[in-house]
Amino acid sequence: MEHYLIAMGVTAGIYAIMALGMNVIWGMAGLINLGLVGFFAVGAYTSALLTVKLGWPLAAGIVSGTALAALVGIGVSLITVRMRGDYLAIVTLGFAETLRVVMSNELWIANGTDGLSGIPGPLRGTLDPHAFNLLFLGIVWTVVAVLFVFLQRLSFSPFGRVLRGIRDDEGVVEVAGKNVVLFKAKAFAVGSGALGLAGALYGHFTSYIAPDLFAPLLTLYIKLSLLTGGLGNNVGAIVGAVLIVFFLEATRFIVPLVPAVSSVQAASLREILIAATLLLILRWRAKGLIPERIANISLPPPTAEARTQPI
């Protein structure tokens, strides 16, 4: 049981990293990314391949995975930059699907659908499995903490304000002389970098990745986390991710209790439940548990002097 809880804690941490990344793209900059799993997969595959096939050290693999995911994010955002958001939605979704098809069919890259196994983890050989899991729990949540502090600073910096400006009214930001295209690309880079980082950590934790793991459902889970916690704020992203992991695990126990249901039916019931929850939250609690707090900037009333001055 303790084993299970620790593994759940690691999953929650990885979900929290993804939710923090998505929060930059969606919560702050107001951009859509339906291909979250694609960036997650880029990070996971890059880091795994570099460490398994080329024998790179773990840290170098993880950094490369993060960087490559960020680069792909820049590319995706630049291609659709002058179009309505619907195009970004289609391109991100298409990117994730195409990547999955490529990884399933190109056996020489990472064994296709059989997946890549034997991905090294920190001190996996020297520690017993229990201690390894505890160590990884520490690593993942340290990453969450560092990322949180970084994004919190970013969010209240001029950069964060510009992103929120783009989200609320792109035209105004452009009139203020900001390069909207550049800011969107940067937001995508930071966000997809975090998604890639989560993917890299995931691979090194489970030691096995395969194209099946990068199914679109994961995108839905992270969106659900952000919406539950409260879109646009980093605390909400982490709280939401933890709650969603608990919720997902709980459905694993509850659904089999429904009588006279086959295993395929149980699995589909679980997905119906998750989709319905997301729709209900979108509809009724769009602000989440912890709504985004925006500093109320009230303009000072015009002074008597200003009022009397001729315009």
Add this chain to the structure above:
Amino acid sequence: MEILQLIVNGIMSGTILAVPAIGLTVIFAVLRFTNFALASHMTIGAYAGLIANATFGLPVIPSLIVAFVGAGLVGWLSDEFVLKPLRASGFITTAIGSIALTIGLENIVRFIFGNQMRGYDLPIRRDWRFSGLHISPQQVESLVIAIVVMGLLFVFLSMTRTGKAMRAVADNPMLAAIKGINADRIAGIVSFVGMGLAGVGGMLIGLDTTIDPLVGFKTVLSIFAAAVVGGFGSIPGAVVGALVIGIGEELSLLVLSPAYRTAVGFIAILLVLTLRPRGLLGARAY
């Protein structure tokens, strides 16, 4: 010769692809959002047609009408109760809502019918041969059906009062409202017709092979590619885009493995967005 055969196959599959692509583009033109729930409505149409055809023994054409009405009704209801309330909070919320909707609906189909592949009850016929070309009668029949469906849609949009009202809302929602067109009613009709077309498309695709709950999801990327390549929101664009994607997917077999069919659509999207972002015909060309 091989190339000619591939082009013929591409025209056949492209014409079938055009039916759901028109559904998608009509919904986009009038309601101004990308409805990702198209995938599950194709699946619903395919299964509604399956019940009519395999369980009740109806021939193909009546079964296609059942597919149209079934997917259309689900489309209208899900828009009315799920997506319409979300549209007020912006297109990102609506797009994510439609993804959740499509996963939910697809799993309802999976819950009822299971994961196994199913086939329609069709007479077995020999392929026709014309000087080395193989053409299956079923494909020709589907081609004719797809063209008839598109012709009916054209008549509906250009000759009927409701069709004209739909085009008016697509063109200028504010002006349409001033002229007394009820936008809510039009939204309902568009969702019914658009998703009905998706359902017909799902069944036409299934007629050629088999169906399972993923039938919609597997082709939806090609359909998005068709709509984007032709110019999102334009009906002639959707037809041209579908033919381009259909032929492109077949010709890709010369150099790529069949598994990369969906990748062709994605590459086409990237090319068009870089070189001609408004699509081949330009958006809103009807």
